[in-house]
Amino acid sequence: MMKWLSIALALAGPSQAALRFGCSTLSIQRLDPLVEPGRLPSSHVHQIVGGNAFNVTMEGDIGEQGSCTTCTFSEDFSNYWTAVLFFKHPNGTYKRVPIMQNSALPNGINGGMTIYYTQQDFFSNGNQKITAFKPGFRMTVGSPTTNNLNDAKGHVGLRFVCLTDKNTRFPELPDFPTKPCKGGIMTVHHFPSCWDGKNLDSPDHQSHMYNTAKEAFSPAGPCPASHPVRMPQVAYETLWDTTQFNNMWPKDGSNPFVLSYGDNKGYGTHADYVFGWKGDSLQKAMDSSCMFNACENGRPLKSQNVQAMNKCAVKNMVNEDLDSWLKVLPGQAM
Template identity: 80%
Template sequence: MRWSTVALLVAPAQAALRFGCSTLSIQRLDPVVEPGNAPSAHIHQIVGGDAFNATMNGDIGEQGACTTCTFTEDFSNYWTAVMYFKHTNGSYKRVPIMQNAALPNGINGGMTIYYTQKDFNSNGNQKIKSFPPGFRMTVGSPGTDSLDKAKGHVGLRYVCLTDKNTRFPELPDFPAKQCKGGIMTVHHFPSCWDGKNLDSPDHQAHMYSTTKEAFAEAGPCPASHPVRMPQVAYETLWDTTQFNNMWPSTGQPFVLSFGDAKGYGTHADYMFGWKGDSLQRAMDSSCMFNACEGGKPLKSQAVAAMNKCAAKKIVQENIDGWVSKLPGQ
């Protein structure tokens, strides 16, 4: 994401994290929305700590042995629905993800994760409270079924990539044309907390979003949700280019793993798992991006170690070849 040099002049400065997480697992599990179900209703792309399972409770930061993320103290889990290509013969194939241009070379697919202060152009100057152990949330909904509703989910967008550095324009649904560099999905989570609940029945009511379009500064938190927490966002780059020679004569061929051929229902899940006070220390520091690595203030690891970490495969099914129907559908 773009970052203005003006950010360096803001005082007091607070941290902005941008880091990569390689692929942890691709399977039908969702411990937030469908705890205990193995398999869950649709397949997800998952990164983060290796404690990921059908059921997850307690302090996740104390449960993992490794993480696919740059920071070794981050055992959080981050996941989104998978994108599929639908062939004109009716079969489907999973679209692989690729690393962001801003990240070190060699990351196995993965996502780019952000923890920022208030937007993506300035570092912010207010106290940011870390998420507490046991915290979780979702953003978006697979039930979103119209373009108007999709437009209402501000911060959930697609970008048709010319290359990996493309960031505009942001679209509320799938691009209608072939994209030279692939398709990026962007998920901005709400950052205002009610200060009480680690979760809520819909996994969203305990949070409130003041996110605005693109890189505009987020608004202030309301009295009902007064605690400002980090602005978490995911960027996921899908390598759709390998399907360009199979593009249909009409329409666009991509579909999300729960059967959404418009892209309206893009959504993502977050489960906090930073170890001890590591995220709070980072938010209280003045580091930005890779300057936060190497113990300044966060411990970090090399790409090889990130790629080596994996979660246990609970649901056994074909996720890599051509399939006659979407897994679970």
């Protein structure tokens, strides 16, 4: 009896949640308080989701500064952002590509992203202690200066998917698809999950973290002694509605899409994260055993409806045209 009991307890282990939720668009503008704090405007356009404390500069406990969030979980005032996708017409002008909601999310979300905090993989919670991020924590993944396919392949978890429909997940590509995609293009950004246990940030916004994850939502390897603390595996999925441009594809077959910092290959795809969960709400979730929608409605996280998510916004501090056909990408020289 004792033997079976000890096996059962060992199998129970620490129970862990896996979160998957939507955040509608908070803002699309040239701001980057992590890499370019205080600079208005920043060098290129981002899509930002999350809490309304987002500003030119962000410091301190963001969870205590916001009054609303575009995310399903109303205690999550974190900010999540990526570069924006543009279509380049054969005549040389640019048009911003609209963002679609993921099929896994409730209807009516305004653009936005799907955010994941996973423990092990897409299908199971895992069985190790996961430590939530601390107030003031921030990180980036990828680099806009990456300019070749080999280096892009080395950025594990930063990928593109040519969608047949919104449920397509594979194959994951290290660069832009080479043909029109029937259902649009998805960008995927997985962050590292091993922390050094000391620094909330680092000069390059990456060295305080270490990646042991492999492709997609596969289990990550053990954390090294230099970065011993296992944190949630954060990932973003953004769905770009490229279909309206499929009949304008260049005659020579070259890729017509470009990220907002001027990258027409996709090698430099990158993402930013600033932690802002209120109090111990994220730790509470990581210590529970809920998965995805089952974590909502106070089990254990407070959640809100789509109307409340869409209502939250920050003011546009740059005031430049992002919706017309543009002669040049915002912030990029002619």
